[in-house]
Amino acid sequence: MASGLTHEQAEALVQSHDPEHPANLICDLCRDFYKLGWVTGTGGGISIRKGEHVYLAPSGVQKERIKPEHIFVLPFAQSSLPKPGSQRDFLRIPSKEGLKESACTPLFWNAFTMRNAGACIHTHSQHAVMLTLLLPREADSFKISHQEMIKGVRLGGVGKTLRFFDTLEVPIIENTADEEDLTEGMAAAMEKFPDAPAILVRRHGVYVWGNTWEQAKTQAECLDYLFEIAVKMLLAKLPLVGDN
Ligand SMILES: CSCCC(=O)C(=O)COP(=O)(O)O
Numbered sequence: 502m503a504s505g506l507t508h509e510q511a512e513a514l515v516q517s518h519d520p521e522h523p524a525n526l527i528c529d530l531c532r533d534f535y536k537l538g539w540v541t542g543t544g545g546g547i548s549i550r551k552g553e554h555v556y557l558a559p560s561g562v563q564k565e566r567i568k569p570e571h572i573f574v575l576p577f578a579q580s581s582l583p584k585p586g587s588q589r590d591f592l593r594i595p596s597k598e599g600l601k602e603s604a605c606t607p608l609f610w611n612a613f614t615m616r617n618a619g620a621c622i623h624t625h626s627q628h629a630v631m632l633t634l635l636l637p638r639e640a641d642s643f644k645i646s647h648q649e650m651i652k653g654v655r656l657g658g659v660g661k662t663l664r665f666f667d668t669l670e671v672p673i674i675e676n677t678a679d680e681e682d683l684t685e686g687m688a689a690a691m692e693k694f695p696d697a698p699a700i701l702v703r704r705h706g707v708y709v710w711g712n713t714w715e716q717a718k719t720q721a722e723c724l725d726y727l728f729e730i731a732v733k734m735l736l737a738k739l740p741l742v743g744d745n
């Protein structure tokens with residue numbers, strides 16, 4: 502740990518009786534997300550940025566069972582993207598042997614640096630995955646209009662909420678063998694689609710962000726609803742865009 506903090510200072514970063522502390526929230530939210538089928542089988546999760554600190558769950562563990570003492574803390578100001586295996590400054594590494602920070606770290610970082618997000622959620626929801634399978638292989642985005650739940654989604658994930666008559670567009674990128682190799686594809690899609698509130702990953706899931714964890718969560722819920730209804734509409738051969 503290159504933080505210069507004492508052991509006690511580093512531990513204090515994740516110990517709080519406040520249920521709203523990011524280390525407590527990540528554990529609570531992962532339990533809720535598990536029940537929705539979003540983070541089963543260890544994959545998926547949420548990262549929260551509060552001030553200059555980024556809080557991350559460990560990789561490859563049962564996300565519904567993590568405890569605050571398992572949470573990693575990184576300073577938001579990093580000299581380069583914190584890719585797994587690269588040199589980075591931790592403020593806190595859990596003392597439990599063998600824990601590594603989430604493989605999604607550089608993808609969460611895309612949301613923090615490119616959209617100034619306060620939280621980013623990654624789900625393996627079957628609604629998201631099924632949608633990417635039902636859309637034509639060459640489609641580089643999912644579009645839907647005339648759905649009430651569109652109004653729960655913000656421009657670029659962090660701006661004004663969309664209106665009923667707006668068309669929501671979410672880019673789709675191809676999956677890669679390793680999670681961290683999605684980083685550049687996600688960044689390119691975020692540049693090409695500045696109004697998109699999320700990135701779908703074909704045959705894998707979705708990344709959704711927001712100004713705060715509350716906004717990221719409600720947007721993830723609205724989007725998951727829209728992915729689910731879009732799957733049903735496609736199976737019923739109904740058009741996704743338009744009101745006829
Ligand atoms: C069965 S999970 C495969 C890896 C993955 O998709 C993922 O989201 C891993 O996230 P983690 O936070 O566990 O590194």
Ligand SMILES: [Zn+2]
Nearest residue numbers: 544545680706
């Ligand atoms: Zn994943």
